[in-house]
Amino acid sequence: MSVDLEHYLVVGAILFATGLYLALAKRNFVGVLMGIELMFNAANLTFVAFSRFVQSDDPLSGHVFVIFAITVAAAEAATALALAVLLYRVRDTIDVDRIDLLRW
Amino acid sequence: MDDTGTVIAFWLLAVITVGSALMIVAVRNLIHAVVFMMVSFVGIAGLYLTLSADFVAVTQVLLYVGAISVLMLFAIVLTPGGSRDNAETFLRLPALALTVLLGATLAYVAIDTDWSLADRGGFTDTASAIGDALLGKYVLPFEIASVLLLAAMIGAIVLVRPEASIEEAEE
Amino acid sequence: MTFLAPWYDLRDLGNAVQALLDRIRDWGAPDWVPYAVSSLIGAVGILLWVVLSVLAFIWIERRVVALMQNRIGPNRVGPAGLLQPVADALKLLLKEPITPRDADRILFWMAPIVIFIPTLVIFAVIPFGGRMVLADLNVGVLFLIAIATINTPAVFLAGWSSNNKYALLGAMRTIAMLISYEVVQVLALLAVVLFAGSMRLGDIVAWQQHYNVWIVFLQPLGILAYIISGAVEINRSPTDISEAESEIVAGYHTEYGGIKFGFFYQAEYMAGFAIAAIITTLYLGGYTAWGLEKWVPGWALFLGKLYAVFFIYIWSRGTLPRLRIDQLMSFAWKFLLPLSLVNVALVGAEVLVWDETGVSANVALPIIGAVNLVFCLVAVVAWARLLGHGAGRQRGRRALLTKEVGVIHFEPAEGASPGPAGIPAAQALRRRSGQA
Numbered sequence: 003m004s005v006d007l008e009h010y011l012v013v014g015a016i017l018f019a020t021g022l023y024l025a026l027a028k029r030n031f032v033g034v035l036m037g038i039e040l041m042f043n044a045a046n047l048t049f050v051a052f053s054r055f056v057q058s059d060d061p062l063s064g065h066v067f068v069i070f071a072i073t074v075a076a077a078e079a080a081t082a083l084a085l086a087v088l089l090y091r092v093r094d095t096i097d098v099d100r101i102d103l104l105r106w
Numbered sequence: 107m108d109d110t111g112t113v114i115a116f117w118l119l120a121v122i123t124v125g126s127a128l129m130i131v132a133v134r135n136l137i138h139a140v141v142f143m144m145v146s147f148v149g150i151a152g153l154y155l156t157l158s159a160d161f162v163a164v165t166q167v168l169l170y171v172g173a174i175s176v177l178m179l180f181a182i183v184l185t186p187g188g189s190r191d192n193a194e195t196f197l198r199l200p201a202l203a204l205t206v207l208l209g210a211t212l213a214y215v216a217i218d219t220d221w222s223l224a225d226r227g228g229f230t231d232t233a234s235a236i237g238d239a240l241l242g243k244y245v246l247p248f249e250i251a252s253v254l255l256l257a258a259m260i261g262a263i264v265l266v267r268p269e270a271s272i273e274e275a276e277e
Numbered sequence: 278m279t280f281l282a283p284w285y286d287l288r289d290l291g292n293a294v295q296a297l298l299d300r301i302r303d304w305g306a307p308d309w310v311p312y313a314v315s316s317l318i319g320a321v322g323i324l325l326w327v328v329l330s331v332l333a334f335i336w337i338e339r340r341v342v343a344l345m346q347n348r349i350g351p352n353r354v355g356p357a358g359l360l361q362p363v364a365d366a367l368k369l370l371l372k373e374p375i376t377p378r379d380a381d382r383i384l385f386w387m388a389p390i391v392i393f394i395p396t397l398v399i400f401a402v403i404p405f406g407g408r409m410v411l412a413d414l415n416v417g418v419l420f421l422i423a424i425a426t427i428n429t430p431a432v433f434l435a436g437w438s439s440n441n442k443y444a445l446l447g448a449m450r451t452i453a454m455l456i457s458y459e460v461v462q463v464l465a466l467l468a469v470v471l472f473a474g475s476m477r478l479g480d481i482v483a484w485q486q487h488y489n490v491w492i493v494f495l496q497p498l499g500i501l502a503y504i505i506s507g508a509v510e511i512n513r514s515p516t517d518i519s520e521a522e523s524e525i526v527a528g529y530h531t532e533y534g535g536i537k538f539g540f541f542y543q544a545e546y547m548a549g550f551a552i553a554a555i556i557t558t559l560y561l562g563g564y565t566a567w568g569l570e571k572w573v574p575g576w577a578l579f580l581g582k583l584y585a586v587f588f589i590y591i592w593s594r595g596t597l598p599r600l601r602i603d604q605l606m607s608f609a610w611k612f613l614l615p616l617s618l619v620n621v622a623l624v625g626a627e628v629l630v631w632d633e634t635g636v637s638a639n640v641a642l643p644i645i646g647a648v649n650l651v652f653c654l655v656a657v658v659a660w661a662r663l664l665g666h667g668a669g670r671q672r673g674r675r676a677l678l679t680k681e682v683g684v685i686h687f688e689p690a691e692g693a694s695p696g697p698a699g700i701p702a703a704q705a706l707r708r709r710s711g712q713a
Contacts, residue, residue, distance in 0.1 A: 005116040007223065010153070011216030013120050017146075019209030020127045026201035027194045030136055032181050036143050039174060040127060043150050046162075054157045057224035065232055066239045068162050072169050073251045077258035079174045083181040084262035090185040097188065099195045111309065137437065141384065144430060164419045172426025172459075176452060179433050183445075233416050233476060 010051035017044035031086045031096040035079065042075045116156050123149030136182055136192045144175045158228030161236055289575060291408025294318055319411040323400045331546045334584075335362040338591045345595035369542075372535035380532065381438040388435035389533065389540035395427040396544045399551040404479050406564050406575040417478040418466050421555060422459070425510065428548075429455050432529050435541075439532035447528025450602055454516070457609040458506035464617035465503040468496055468624045469559045482563035488638050489567060493560040494646045498620050498653040500560045502613050504589065507552035509605070511545055513590050515597035516605055553586040554579075561586070611664060616656050623652060 017040055024037025046068045053064025086096050093101065126145040133139050147170040154163035182190070194201075229235075240248050297318075298311040336351065336359060343350030351358030376385055402417045404410040414420050429452055436448020469492055470476055473484040485491055493500050509516045512528075530541045557563060561582050564575030600608075627648070631641045 005113050005156070007221055008217050009116065009120070010157070012213045013124060013153070015209050015212035015216060016124050017127055017150075018212065019205045020124075020131060022208060023131060023201050023205040026204070027198045029193050029195045030189055032136060032178050033139065033192055035178065035181075036130060036139065039170070040130070040143070040146070043147065043166075043170070046166075047150055047153060050154055050157050050159045050162055054159070054226075054228070055221070055223055057222045061224075061226065062229070062232060062235050062239060065159055065162050065236050066244055068159075069165060069236065069240070070244075070247060070251055072165060073255065076169055076174060077255050079177050080262045081258050081265075083177050084265040086181050087184050087266050090188060094187050095189070096185050135381075137381070137384070137434075141387075141430075141434065160414065160416050161419070164416050164423045168419070168423035168426055172423065172429055176429050176433065176456070179430065179437075180452075183437070183449075231415050233419075 007051055007055040011048055014044045014048040014051070017041075017047065029097045029099055031089070031098055032083075034098060035082050035086075039075060039079065042071060046071055112156055115152070119149050119152040119156065122146075123153065134192055136190045137179070139192050140175060140178050140182070143178075144171050147171050147175070158230075159232060161233040289406045289408050291406060295408065316411065319401075323411070324397070327397070327400065327547055327550060330550060331543060332362040332366070334546070334587065335365065338594075341588075341591050342595040366539070369539035370536055374535040374537060375532075377440055377532050379440045381440070384434045384438035386537070388431055388438060389537045389544070392428060392431040392435065393540050393544045395424045396547045396551055398424050400554065402478055403554045403558055404482055404563055405579055409576055410479060413477055413479045415475075415477045418470055418476040418481075418559075422463055422466065426459065428510075435533070436529035439529075441532050444529050444531045447531065451512070451529055454509050454602075454605060457606055458509040461502050461609055461613045461617055462506040462510070464614070464621055465496075465499045465506070466559065468499045468621050471621070471624045471628055472496075478558050478563075481559055482565060485562045486565040488642060490642050490646070491560060491562040495642065495649055496560065496624075497650050498616060498656065500556065501653070502617050503556060503560070505613065506609075507556065508590060508593065511548040511552055511590070513549065514594040515599050517599060549587060549590060550583065553583045553590075556586050557582040612660060616660060619656065620652070623649070
């Protein structure tokens with residue numbers, strides 16, 4: 003018995019699907035954001051798995067890409083949560099199904 | 107990768123990661139959902155370790171568990187009137203259908219494709235190689251990423267600055 | 278480097294363990310058995326040492342602080358009060374574990390345990406001796422920082438799940454402090470890594486042994502920043518703002534009692550030892566001391582240095598008054614952070630010049646040490662003067678009264694859930710101030 007590339011890819015697929023469900027169906031803004039972060043993580047996991055198993059001249063490129071992805075995720079989370087706080091000040095709610103006006 | 111220890115570690119970590127990711131969906135309390143998300147992130151860091159990606163694993167713990175989760179907890183606390191029940195919107199069923207479809211497709215493609223595998227073995231020291239790559243081959247993306255971080259920081263500060271009305275009251 | 282090492286060569290306890298493992302291997306056990314045995318021995322040894330050290334130092338700290346404050350200190354239980362820590366531990370164990378009524382029970386139980394584990398894990402990467410290290414990771418320094426950040430969410434969970442406003446306030450203060458000083462900490466450690474050229478703790482100790490210099494002589498500013506940020510991380514006076522008894526009762530563990538509080542207490546003390554161990558390893562040459570390790574056991578040297586560093590924290594607790602939260606935060610962002618950044622740039626330049634010119638270490642290291650010492654003194658004095666300049670003229674803004682602000686406006690959107698506007702206190706406030 004051994005662990006191969008496919009195992010990691012399937013784990014990544016399940017995580018990505020879970021993240022997508024969270025992002026699509028959750029009502030709270032923070033829940034949506036959690037889904038997005040989970041999708042980032044699933045993609046990162048597949049990057050690292052590929053860079054470990056698949057033929058390449060420069061196998062560490064996957065790791066470098068993951069570092070960049072984590073950086074972008076951090077920036078995205080900070081901005082999105084600032085938006086959430088701002089939204090709460092204006093609308094008193096961060097439920098995404100209540101944010102249904104184009105302007106106020 | 108035929109090492110028994112690695113196999114056991116992989117299955118354990120995979121179950122923890124996927125299980126807590128599903129618990130984020132199922133659990134009825136937003137703070138608990140964030141806690142399960144942290145567990146999931148730690149599990150993913152463990153999976154990185156089984157892939158001999160130590161630098162990425164440590165970065166994952168440092169940034170996701172230590173920083174992004176705390177940001178989310180802060181966002182929940184700073185919005186006291188928001189819903190805390192982690193409920194779904196009316197899009198629940200279509201989202202579920204789409205998600206299952208996508209997950210099944212991805213898993214099918216992953217298993218069915220014939221990847222050009224390399225029998226290379228694990229990496230030994232990734233930190234210095236990643237450092238060389240970041241400041242050599244990828245130096246331009248590296249600089250752009252730092253500008254992006256700066257922009258995000260300034261943007262976040264500008265967005266959540268106290269409102270003008272409070273400042274007027276202080277005068 | 279490797280000398281003949283019979284098992285009774287106790288200069289490095291790793292020798293005895295190695296002999297035991299060889300014996301097990303000779304019996305024909307499968308590969309994982311020696312591996313598991315060595316991990317088990319290391320883990321149990323570290324746990325035993327930590328618990329005993331904590332018990333001993335609770336007594337030592339109370340006696341020393343009492344001496345400093347002209348008191349006697351614990352002197353009733355056992356000879357000279359030596360059994361006082363045991364009595365304390367028994368008391369904590371026997372107390373009723375109270376859970377507040379509306380607390381989040383699961384998280385309330387989980388938080389002390391979560392905060393306990395990362396502190397213990399830090400010791401796994403610390404080299405107590407040449408072969409006395411559980412797991413010498415090649416990203417050791419980064420691992421230390423990453424593990425320490427797990428404390429942050431754990432503190433939040435403790436404060437939030439208690440369902441107490443003082444606990445939540447204390448948690449928020451702690452998190453703000455931890456995050457701010459983490460940046461300083463990372464920059465201080467980065468300078469060390471720049472010198473040693475490796476993040477493996479064993480390599481950093483070996484570098485100091487090879488060049489016969491402790492990094493503290495090359496990094497006076499770095500160790501200053503690290504000691505201060507370490508004090509913040511382990512909540513010791515003068516930076517114990519998160520549990521300032523006179524302001525917010527006891528911070529994030531207000532509601533904790535009995536064995537759960539014991540966990541927090543023990544974790545905090547262990548974190549103190551962890552910080553001292555990190556300082557010893559990275560700045561004070563770890564288990565080496567200019568050849569002295571040939572006669573004295575390396576682990577004894579290590580523990581001696583560790584306890585000496587920990588004594589600094591006891592000392593500062595006995596002598597310095599507590600800072601205010603805003604003072605501490607602005608000290609991190611306005612003082613330590615810019616100086617640490619400049620320090621890292623300076624060290625980078627020095628290492629680059631040293632590499633490019635190829636000067637021998639006997640010439641280069643004294644020069645670097647002198648330059649850094651001068652930089653440390655000049656920068657600290659000059660930056661303090663600069664920041665302090667004009668501080669006297671600037672009048673502090675008075676805190677506003679509620680009636681001056683008028684009313685805190687909450688205008689919920691139509692159909693929105695009853696937000697803070699529905700809270701009786703806010704309505705009462707609005708009525709009293711005569712505004713709608």
